[in-house]
Amino acid sequence: MSSSIAPSPILAMARRAAALRAKGRDIVDLTLGEPDFAPPAHVAEAARAAAGQPLGYTPANGIPALRAAARRALMRDRGLGYGDNEVAIGCGAKQVIFNAFLATIRPGDEVIIPAPYWASYPEMVRLCGGVPVIPPCPAEDGFRLSPAALAAAMTPRSRWVVLNAPGNPSGALYAEQELAALAAVLRAHPGVLILSDEIYAHIRYRPGPFASIAAAAPELRDRILLVDGVSKAYAMTGWRVGWGFGATPLIARIAAIQSQNCTQTATLSQIAAVAALDGPQDGLAERCATYRVRRDAGLAVLDSSTALETPVPDGAFYLFPRLRGDQDDVAVADALLEAGVATVPGSAFGAPGHLRLSFATETKVLREGCRRIVAALARRR
Ligand SMILES: Cc1ncc(COP(=O)(O)O)c(C=O)c1O
Structure with missing residues (x-):
């Protein structure tokens, strides 16, 4: 395969x-989609200070300080509350998404990936034995998935729907009511999980708060994996720190997979990520x-x-x-x-x-x- x-x-x-x-x-x-800024100075300072300390293995779901900082940041920036057992840290958002797919996709399961899409989603799905299903979302539709296109893409084999806003490569955003309309379709398919890849949430050019499906459709909370990280917002791509928020059983499976491949993302990077999230914004x-x-x-x-x-x-x-x-x-x-x-x-x-x-x-x-x-x-x- x-x-x-x-x-x-x-x-x-x-x-x-x-x-x-x-x-x-x-x-x-x-x-390359890689910020050309240096990371914030307080991030470099935190990393320098930690580098001289003993740095051993740390928990597969992330160091407690980073789990707490990610939860605080999500509450501060998006008004969303998650518990400590509802977050897992990985080597970038990429690994969290991959671990989630590996944990849940059975051979032949379908993953709905609206196009244009980040090039890694379909390949990750295939690596996990799944089948990407690609509804096109042309420029005339603002590169956004419509409820009708989502409904048409659903089959009994559907396992995940991928939402990515702001989108790579389109930059498209969803309004809260558009997410609510997608949620109405998703309610009729209770076995389908929702990936909300929000890695670009801090890079927006329209005023107003960011709309996340986790806020627009709280009734779907347990089926949503909300993914974010420090790569794009804090210009820290090479530090490899990302995280996912979701239901405890899914998060536990993501952490279990993490523990069997690279144990945890680098402790030093996690300490730097805490500084990025808790420091001046x-x-x-x-x-x-x-x-x-x-x-x-x-x-x-x-x-x-x-x-x-x-x-x-x-x-x-x-x-x-x-x-x-x-x-x-x-x-x-x-x-x-x-x-x-x-x-x-x-x-x-x-x-x-x-x-x-x-x-x-x-x-x-x-x-x-x-x-x-x-x-x-x-x-x-
Ligand atoms: C849509 C999207 N999701 C996730 C990622 C990966 O981010 P990370 O560096 O946190 O793995 C990227 C990176 O290009 C991206 O464009």
Whole structure:
């Protein structure tokens, strides 16, 4: 089974860009969704202080201080209360999601993954013996799953529905009433679990509180796994700390799997994550303001092209333009790489005909990358 698992197409494109650079080519790399900020200073300080202490194995579901900090942060930021046995820490949100799928998917179970999607979800599902079911959610629908599309995707084999907002790659967000409408469909399917991947919740460009399905549909609480972490909000991707909140039995199974693979995520990283969650939070708004400037700078350049139609993302740090005129996104991404800019074709996210550009990069670099895209597309016409 595992031989058919595809490696990340995002990393593949990033590697091709790096290989060309190593040969001396000037390549603007807009592939990776990785904040280019240093972590907050108090995080580095906490890690430095802890690094000199004995650091042994710690509990598989996370150090108690981080479980408590994650619960406090969820209450502070989203008004949601969870108990200590309803949270598990993992090596990034990615591992928590993988552990949850491994704990629950039986061979042939279906997982509904609205497209465009984060490229890892379908591969994780396949690794666990499941079958991804992909309802398309085009730009005209704001890249959001509609209740009708959700209902149509449900079968007796449905096991999970994946919701990811702000979405990677679309940046799409759901309003509370839209989540309530999805919840109405989900109520009729009591055996189906809901993954709410909220890893980009702090990176939003619209005012107002963040809508989580766990708040919009409290009656579904025991079927929801709410996932978050420090990677995107605190620019701590390499520290590998994420967590999931959910019903005690699911959390216990996630922790059991964790204990049998890598025991726990690094204790030092967990201590740093406590500092990120408990420390000053003003850096979040500052980083969002910077991302917004970059988003708008990229949009201004892309909008000068008649070859592209670029929706304005409400969250996350990706532009997801559509190529006008039925173009092959993989061929276009290849041509763009030749023209000196690395992007990821929308096919990697289940949305052919699009390109993903990360704006987690300096404005100057992003503008130059977008200019190269506009010029190269004009030459192709
Ligand atoms: C939608 C989504 N979920 C989860 C992750 C993984 O986050 P982590 O670094 O916490 O594993 C990513 C990272 O790109 C992502 O885009």
